[in-house]
Amino acid sequence: MITVHHLNNSRSQRILWLLEELGLEYTVRRYQRDPVTLLAPPALRAVHPLGKAPVIDDDGVVVAESGAIIEYLVGRYACELAPPPAGTVERLRYTHFLHYAEGSLMPPLLLKLVFDRVASSPAPFFVRPIARAIAHKVLQTFVLPQVRQHLDYLEGELAQRDWFAGDSFSAADIQMSFPLEAAAARAGLDAERYPRLADLLRRIHARSAYARALERGGPFDMVK
Numbered sequence: 001m002i003t004v005h006h007l008n009n010s011r012s013q014r015i016l017w018l019l020e021e022l023g024l025e026y027t028v029r030r031y032q033r034d035p036v037t038l039l040a041p042p043a044l045r046a047v048h049p050l051g052k053a054p055v056i057d058d059d060g061v062v063v064a065e066s067g068a069i070i071e072y073l074v075g076r077y078a079c080e081l082a083p084p085p086a087g088t089v090e091r092l093r094y095t096h097f098l099h100y101a102e103g104s105l106m107p108p109l110l111l112k113l114v115f116d117r118v119a120s121s122p123a124p125f126f127v128r129p130i131a132r133a134i135a136h137k138v139l140q141t142f143v144l145p146q147v148r149q150h151l152d153y154l155e156g157e158l159a160q161r162d163w164f165a166g167d168s169f170s171a172a173d174i175q176m177s178f179p180l181e182a183a184a185a186r187a188g189l190d191a192e193r194y195p196r197l198a199d200l201l202r203r204i205h206a207r208s209a210y211a212r213a214l215e216r217g218g219p220f221d222m223v224k
Helices: 012-022 042-046 066-076 089-120 128-158 171-186 195-205 208-217
Strands: 002-007 026-031 055-058 061-064
Touching (some): 012 026, 012 066, 012 171, 012 208, 026 208, 055 066, 066 089, 066 171, 089 128, 128 171, 128 195
Parallel strands (some): 002 026
Antiparallel strands (some): 002 055
């Protein structure tokens, strides 16, 4: 039996979605973020030394990191979400987006979250304007241009095909869902400028397996 160690409002939501798409039985162990720091609770360190989610335990095989979990599950329980054959252009795109989601797209989105919190967090009155000015400068000159560059790139990719790896839905789209939802929630992914990305998110949210994963995982604020 597969156990998913699931942290609320985290990357582990897409692992629940993958398992629903695969039709596999699994159990969920829920963990809640600290409401102030938003960090995972120390209990997760008993599962994996980094104390982060997602982590799965598949009958004693413990796997961490979203991309590694997706590769493991798709490789072991192959189905229609398995990547295209090795050596094809579609397989290369699949592998690219499986790693691009965390390696390239998430860092500027995380910086956006961090500097937004710097700008809005309480601080002594004599420090507050300096902190906000620095945060604003970094956001405007570096972070937001980086985010727009990535979203423009992805919008162009979807002009050529229905899904990221090709014309069929794959696990690469599941991996890409979390950063896109983060961008829609807090980084300017709007339907007017990015109609194809917005349409992709609508199609993702309409999938029955996605809805079932939300029922199993609980509230996922980025979808709101």
